[in-house]
Amino acid sequence: xxxxxxxxxxxxxxxxxxxxxxxxxxxxxxxxxxxxxxxxxxxxxxxxxxxxxxxxxxxxxxxxxxxxxxxxxxxxxxxxxxxxxxxxxxxxxxxxxxxxxxxxxxxxxxxxxxxxxxxxxxxxxxxxxxxxxxxxxxxxxxxxxxxxxxxxxxxxx
Amino acid sequence: xxxxxxxxxxxxxxxxxxxxxxxxxxxxxxxxxxxxxxxxxxxxxxxxxxxxxxxxxxxxxxxxxxxxxxxxxxxxxxxxxxxxxxxxxxxxxxxxxxxxxxxxxxxxxxxxxxxxxxxxxxxxxxxxxxxxxxxxxxxxxxxxxxxxxxxxxxxxx
DNA sequence: TAGCGATTCATCCTAAAGTGTGAATTTGAT
DNA sequence: ATCAAATTCACACTTTAGGATGAATCGCTA
Numbered sequence: 001x002x003x004x005x006x007x008x009x010x011x012x013x014x015x016x017x018x019x020x021x022x023x024x025x026x027x028x029x030x031x032x033x034x035x036x037x038x039x040x041x042x043x044x045x046x047x048x049x050x051x052x053x054x055x056x057x058x059x060x061x062x063x064x065x066x067x068x069x070x071x072x073x074x075x076x077x078x079x080x081x082x083x084x085x086x087x088x089x090x091x092x093x094x095x096x097x098x099x100x101x102x103x104x105x106x107x108x109x110x111x112x113x114x115x116x117x118x119x120x121x122x123x124x125x126x127x128x129x130x131x132x133x134x135x136x137x138x139x140x141x142x143x144x145x146x147x148x149x150x151x152x153x154x155x156x157x
Numbered sequence: 158x159x160x161x162x163x164x165x166x167x168x169x170x171x172x173x174x175x176x177x178x179x180x181x182x183x184x185x186x187x188x189x190x191x192x193x194x195x196x197x198x199x200x201x202x203x204x205x206x207x208x209x210x211x212x213x214x215x216x217x218x219x220x221x222x223x224x225x226x227x228x229x230x231x232x233x234x235x236x237x238x239x240x241x242x243x244x245x246x247x248x249x250x251x252x253x254x255x256x257x258x259x260x261x262x263x264x265x266x267x268x269x270x271x272x273x274x275x276x277x278x279x280x281x282x283x284x285x286x287x288x289x290x291x292x293x294x295x296x297x298x299x300x301x302x303x304x305x306x307x308x309x310x311x312x313x314x
Numbered sequence: 315t316a317g318c319g320a321t322t323c324a325t326c327c328t329a330a331a332g333t334g335t336g337a338a339t340t341t342g343a344t
Numbered sequence: 345a346t347c348a349a350a351t352t353c354a355c356a357c358t359t360t361a362g363g364a365t366g367a368a369t370c371g372c373t374a
Binding site for chain 4: 320322325326327329331334337343344
């Protein structure tokens with residue numbers, strides 16, 4: 001609890017400490033120079049410098065960092081799918097179910113089985129099952145082939 | 158040209174001006190309080206406050222803003238694969254080599270790394286290296302994503 | 315010729331994908 | 345209500361993919 005207090009009020013404590021030290025220095029300077037009244041400007045200059053330094057330090061420490069936003073426009077290529085017609089006959093012919101289609105589409109989007117599982121709120125094992133079924137029904141060995149074939153057959157985008 | 162000089166050195170001029178004004182104030186204060194020697198601390202305090210203020214102001218004005226980059230994705234529609242033109246600019250921009258392109262194309266054809274290795278008469282490890290490089294250069298995590306992105310960027314069929 | 319990028323290959327390790335089998339539950343149609 | 349298909353999940357296991365690192369070779373170029 002003492003630790004959290006210290007860390008939370010670190011800056012304030014530092015400020016207080018600095019002020020105390022500076023007051024000491026001030027007093028010392030006063031004693032030193034009180035004899036030679038003509039050293040007025042030197043005294044004032046020292047104080048000015050010290051406190052300006054303190055001010056700069058304080059401002060840098062306490063001020064929220066300024067943010068300058070740089071906006072970079074990045075081109076993202078998107079395939080025009082306006083003239084896409086879903087080949088439902090092919091889907092039916094292959095005997096692919098709705099859920100399997102969902103998984104197939106997400107596979108084509110480049111998601112991992114784990115990500116698909118999270119997206120569809122089911123377990124990884126379930127997606128593996130669907131995935132296996134899709135691969136078998138499309139008569140392919142890997143998901144990359146499945147995606148390629150599915151796109152060729154126009155059963156997904 | 159005068160204008161640019163002014164704008165360029167605005168802060169420095171401001172600082173100089175402030176200093177001049179403060180010196181005046183100092184002199185005035187000196188004249189005012191030189192009679193009552195006991196007002197030493199008040200004088201010092203005023204200087205301290207003024208210069209601390211100046212320090213804070215200076216720091217806030219001169220501190221460099223932290224840059225924050227925001228990337229905005231801009232959609233760009235590309236043509237259908239029927240009138241496919243290889244996007245060589247993109248390939249060069251991404252720094253993908255000839256051999257890596259070979260591997261990428263075969264990956265898109267749904268071949269496994271082993272099959273690609275056999276096709277190109279090199280070892281499996283070599284294909285893994287190329288594959289990893291391609292994934293990194295395309296900034297994706299899986300080969301399905303790589304294929305999808307590469308097709309979108311029109312760097313493969 | 316010294317340096318650089320590209321290509322090749324290796325080893326070790328982790329993560330993801332895929333196979334096979336079995337089973338509980340849900341849903342739709344007869 | 346019942347049967348078939350669909351959906352869900354588990355577990356054990358194999359294969360494939362991917363990451364990190366180091367290193368040898370080759371061709372091109374300053």
